[in-house]
Amino acid sequence: MTPTLxxxxxxxxxxxDAVATALDSHAVVQxxxxxxxxxxxxxxRMMYPATDATTHRSRDELTEVLxxxxxxxxxxxxxxxxxxxxxxxxxHAHLTLVEIRRYSAAIAVHLYYRGLAGAPAEARxxxxxxxxxDGHFRPFDGFARAM
Numbered sequence: 486m487t488p489t490l491x492x493x494x495x496x497x498x499x500x501x502d503a504v505a506t507a508l509d510s511h512a513v514v515q516x517x518x519x520x521x522x523x524x525x526x527x528x529x530r531m532m533y534p535a536t537d538a539t540t541h542r543s544r545d546e547l548t549e550v551l552x553x554x555x556x557x558x559x560x561x562x563x564x565x566x567x568x569x570x571x572x573x574x575x576x577h578a579h580l581t582l583v584e585i586r587r588y589s590a591a592i593a594v595h596l597y598y599r600g601l602a603g604a605p606a607e608a609r610x611x612x613x614x615x616x617x618x619d620g621h622f623r624p625f626d627g628f629a630r631a632m
Contacts, residue, residue, distance in 0.1 A: 488519055514569070514597050522600035527578030527610055529570040529585075531563070532593040547588040554580060563592075579614035582607070 490497065493516040497506040514528055533544075544563065551560035559581050562570055572578035578598070585594050598606040 488516075488522075493519055511595070511602075514595075515600075515602055518597035518602070518606075519600040525573065525575045525599070525613060527572040527575060527606075528597040529572070529578065529582065530595040530597070531566070531568055531570060532595075533566045534591045543589040543591050547584060547592070550584050550588055551581065554584070556581060575610055575613040576615060579610050582610070 494506070494508065494512060496508070496512060510530065514530055518526070518528055548560040548564055551557075551563070556577065559570065559577070563585075570578075570581070572581070575598075578596075582594060582596060585592055595602065596606045596610065598610045601609055
């Protein structure tokens, strides 16, 4: 079933002479998440701080850990400060989210998954993600893309 405009953008209610509605990035990515809710697509909105020695060091630690997990492409996208990461693998998205929170408190991240945002999205992602028994993923195979 294709979501309607009202479902995707409930705040869009043109009345009278109004023909447009202002949207913020949260509304846009929430709509994208809802539009692809039947697919296991996770979207991480990344917000990087102004870089100083401390934040740069924590980002370096994060990317090193992601490389150890075999998530080389994700590490590279974070090094490039990609504003959005789109995953088609719940496992890779969940691992990336966990490691960002563990190693880089300076990077703020918002999760959108299966039409949900925030804590409900995280709970659903955690439920859908199954890590390998050894806790490590095979080398990353291209499921993350910068938007």
